[in-house]
Amino acid sequence: MELSEIELRTEEAFGHSEGGPYSLVLIDKGGSGRVFVRITGVPKEGSVVVMHFTNDRPDNIRFAPITDFLLNNGIPVPAILARNEELNILWMEDLGEIDLHMIAHEDWAKVRRPAYESALRNVFLMHQMTEEAPPADVPIMEPGFDEELYEWERGYFLKRYVGPFVSEQAAEAIGADEGLQSLGESLSRLPRSLVHRDFQSTNVMVVGRDTRMIDYQGMRWGRPEYDLASMVYDPYTEFSAEEREHLIDYYFSLKQAAGHEETMEEFRSILTKCAMQRLMQALGAYGYISEVMGKPEFLQHIPTAKERLLELAETCPEGRILTEILSE
Template sequence: MLPEHEALLILTREQFPELNSTPCEVEVILKGASDRHFYRLKWQDGREPMVLMVYTLARRDNPKFVPATHRLEKMGAHVPHVLAFDERRLCVWLEDLGRVDLQSLNHQPWSKRAPLYEATLREAAKFHGVEEKSLTPADLDELEPAFDEALYEWEQNYFLDHFVGGHLGREFTHAEYQAAHETLKQLRRRLAKLPRCLVHRDFQSQNVLIRGEEAWLVDYQGLRLGRAEYDLGSLLYDPYVNLSRTERSELLRYYAAHRGLDLNELREVFYLCAAQRLMQALGAYANLSRNLGKPHYIQHIPAAVANLAEVCREGQGLHDLRAFFEGGF
């Protein structure tokens, strides 16, 4: 066993003394672009495995995971139960939710996937129903900074700097992009004026684990105030999976009916938020692949561009954004 894994087992047995004499296999879980490390601890006495998350303080949202877990649990949302927490050593022991995420089912027929997406939307509705006015200052301190015009602008600049400038090599400050920049400004101002609720912030298929017919959420440490449609855009226009226009419409209709919302009003803001989210994702893929030593993220750029092009066709007032990316990627 690797020395690192031996050390992790020593820490684990400090938290769970009853496991001192139980043999254990440590499996590394490779997950996403996070700076956190995950390990599956498989006990050889038939006991249920657990997941150990080891995080750093490099990202301000990492310490928010445990408070976010407790908050979501109280709402009845499906999240992994915290078995133990060592704040000093930056370790969290979690219920093991298994290996099957929504992305891994991408090649299943829609008749199998649709109920799982509906289950996922029902989970989102549990915290989307929490409005800003219901939260106290103490609640807000536990959350990440809310979506406002400044955060929307930061995401847009991330897209411009890393994808449009860095990946495509375009001089996006030139006069030919003036209309596109005006569209960005109007987009962030419009979204910032809308009422806010609790949102996941990274609500995509890799962050939804499936157990039976139920959906369970992970990677929600970015929980904050924002628009529910931002999460919907993250899930329904996720570049990691294939959803048809008809399937997206079906799921959006399901969500509106589940929450008792006006479908047309929901759809209008949905496209605005989907454009915002896809720009953020393209900035991330470009930055991860070009600057952070993770070149495999480049494979997701074509799908994200195709999704953004569709959103710009479907949404109101988004057409001019196409100038930033059309003509190749």
């Protein structure tokens, strides 16, 4: 959709701009393929963010009902101010331009730690909604994490990263390993809660002293540790060992306060497995986005993702094949 039409539809939704024409600026938020535009000069709102999407991806179609659900259940996400369902346009609250990734060089104690703790508290609200006792208004979502989806993530990793960037022989050997196959099997037997699915630094906006999640249209049933792993092992962001441990301990304290009875050892074991799954998926995504979608800037994240995957694999028997082949 052309910017001129987005401007026209904005005038229809909000009226003519006060004090001059609207100002429209394209926003690039990664590899999603949707179009985001920040518009300033909007009556009463000042500025809004417009999202236009096609029907090619079912998760994009579900963005609005999932947003409504999250807001109705007290989970901080941007409000939808207006919508044109026929043209697939949403006008959303403008949360500003600062996400967690952008504060990477700020002081840990004064800025980064409070922001990350806020983000973990917010996603924990989502994690409290379980498949065993689901909310009455839970919307239609993407298929949940099960053995098939975990297997798909590993296949994506092999096809889009290991084959092209290491070798086809390596992909074949890793794909045949029973230990790595058992990773998803063990996770798929565990109880599930609602998860964001892509809970990483560029998908959490910093708004004053608080944070808000974005890009949550992939919400589904899964393990909450998958979201935690997506954040604390995020290849976009550097943490010291102490900082990462603090965030893991902080999240575990939220679970304890909510009455969860698992031990730290059990929690850590699940977190490690989820982190390995997440990093395999991320490596596959970086390969696909850079090679197929023509965005080579995503190649810069591959070394960090690989390093973190191997660090985890060294502590997990199921990941032995990764250290044997990818460390070479």
